[in-house]
Amino acid sequence: xxxxxxxxxxxxxxxxxTVSIAHADTYKNLNEIQQSIYQHLQNRDETINFExxxxxxxxKKSISQIITSAYSEDDYTERSWVKIDxxxxxxxxxxxxxxxxxxxxxxxxxxxxxxxxxxILSQIIxxxxxxxxxxxxxxxxxxxKYDYDYSLKSNNAYSALLTGKAICQGYALTAYxxxxxxxxxxRIIVGSVNSISHSWNYVCINNKWYHLDITDDDSTRSNKYYxxxxxxxxxxxxxxxxxxxxxx
Numbered sequence: 734x735x736x737x738x739x740x741x742x743x744x745x746x747x748x749x750x751t752v753s754i755a756h757a758d759t760y761k762n763l764n765e766i767q768q769s770i771y772q773h774l775q776n777r778d779e780t781i782n783f784e785x786x787x788x789x790x791x792x793k794k795s796i797s798q799i800i801t802s803a804y805s806e807d808d809y810t811e812r813s814w815v816k817i818d819x820x821x822x823x824x825x826x827x828x829x830x831x832x833x834x835x836x837x838x839x840x841x842x843x844x845x846x847x848x849x850x851x852x853i854l855s856q857i858i859x860x861x862x863x864x865x866x867x868x869x870x871x872x873x874x875x876x877x878k879y880d881y882d883y884s885l886k887s888n889n890a891y892s893a894l895l896t897g898k899a900i901c902q903g904y905a906l907t908a909y910x911x912x913x914x915x916x917x918x919x920r921i922i923v924g925s926v927n928s929i930s931h932s933w934n935y936v937c938i939n940n941k942w943y944h945l946d947i948t949d950d951d952s953t954r955s956n957k958y959y960x961x962x963x964x965x966x967x968x969x970x971x972x973x974x975x976x977x978x979x980x981x
Contacts, residue, residue, distance in 0.1 A: 757782040757829065763795055770803035770832065774810050777840040781832040792828050796821075800832070808921040809909050812902060812932075813837055813889070842891040849894045850910050864917050864938050868945070871911045872959060876951045879904060901948040905932040908947055912936065919945075924973030931971070935978055936960065942979050 760766050760783060773781040785792055800819060805811050816835040821828050838846075857870045882898035890910055893903035905921045912919045918937040922944070925931055933946035944966055946958035958965070963975070 757784045759784045759786065761786050763787070763792070763799060766796075767799045767803045770800060771806050771810070773832075774804055774814065774834065777836050777838070777843060779834055779836075781830075781834065783830055785828045785830065786826060787828075789823055789826070789828060792821075796830070809906060809913075812906060812921060812923075837889040838891045846890045846894060846907075846910065850890075850907075850914060854911060854914055858915060864915075867915050867917060868912065868936055868938065868960070871908060871915075872945065872947055872950070875904060875908060875911075875947050879907075879951065881948065881952055899948075901932045901946075904948045904951070905934050908934045908945065920978055922973050922978060924971060926972075927970050928972075933958070937979070941981050 758769060760769070763785070766783060766785065769783060770781060796819065800817060804814060804817070814834055814836050816833075818833040819830060820833075821830040823829070853874065857874055858867055862870070879893060879897060879899045882896075882900050882903070884898075885900055887893050887896055887899045888902045890903060890906040893899035893907055899907070909919055909921050912934070920935040921932055922935050923930075923932050926949075931948075933944060933948065936943050936945050938960070943960035943962070944958060945960060946966075950956055950958050
């Protein structure tokens, strides 16, 4: 997998000017800003404007973590942006902030993803299925649907569904969407295999977490990485930050 370079420009200067930002929401509580940013990210808004009325030093100290917490609310959103560039200007105790965001996909492309996944699930999932059975048919569908993209360009669910080709992130993002739509708790792990950046899913079934690497099962034509444990991956030189993900 080609590593996606993500840039969060976390150091910015709050300048003192007379400013006016159109269509800016106003907040007096820093906690409210995080949820607002998250909703804008969900909507793929390229420009996020808001006004904060309060302590400038507290805002400057907290805003980078607020942005990080916003895009980290779910793994799909966390993997969906390329660059986040915030800037701010102040007038008295009012701070006007603009955040510029570059995404892997547009809102329209994400609507396509949602519609395609809804249609696919309506065809392959039956109401009587258990979570384990749902994971199996989703896994098998993606193995049959996708081929690995050796050009290393198809790194999102939209291009993967459109072309039938994907790198590991495309597999993992599509699986995340499908599993989440079926109410199955799952995460996207970002780690490495043989020192090469790699992504795969981590799925909770009956209150126990299992690894699901659809990409490598597809490439090896096996079920070796289907709902396996840590030791199976570690034997094959998978590395990831275990502390960042749920433990059994």
